[in-house]
Amino acid sequence: MTSRTTPEQRLTDLARLRRVRDRIDREYAQPLDVEALARGVHMSAGHLSRQFRLAYGESPYGYLMTRRIERAMALLRRGDLSVTEVCFAVGCASLGTFSSRFTELVGVPPSVYRRQAADEAAGIPSCLAKQVTRPIRNREARSRPPQLA
Known part of the structure; x- marks a missing residue:
């Protein structure tokens, strides 16, 4: 172009x-x-x-990883899969790369996110939880979790 x-x-x-x-x-x-x-x-x-x-x-690879992390966040909120199972379910071949990229986009490691998500998303409809927890592209991750008030 x-x-x-x-x-x-x-x-x-x-x-x-x-x-x-x-x-x-x-x-x-x-x-x-x-x-x-x-x-x-x-x-x-x-x-x-x-x-x-x-x-x-963003690059095609960056966009792909953002999609994978968004899906991983949803699977981790469900709570019935381990971090390793989620990593492979979203198409990542390396747990280390997955964890690094997840932490970069979300601000916390996947295991911490899984624990926090169980408490924070209790009683929130999944469609709203998806909007509130969407990873941030092309910027640094938030320093604190979103406020739901």
Whole structure:
């Protein structure tokens, strides 16, 4: 989407980027990499990464990890799975990477979040809990938990 890009090409690229984002939303638990995502929309991996960041403010990998962490938060709030089970259920292959990224986005490790979520979300409808506990993208995690009052 440079200055030489025609409006028609820009719209085509945006449609491709939307398809990539939708695929990540649908298949977040599957092994996905930028090369495979780029092949699916007939773009190079570098071009996809640059254009995705311009359109959505983060890399395809960052967006994928945010989706995985959002789903992990929901599974941890349920409380019936261990942190390791949640890690693998959302498509992460490394517990260390999962825990690091979770802590970066949410502000606390997954095990602490699981304990806190059981107390804080008691009696709150799941649709509201999802909005209140959504991870923050492109910024540092909150220093304190959200206030529910």
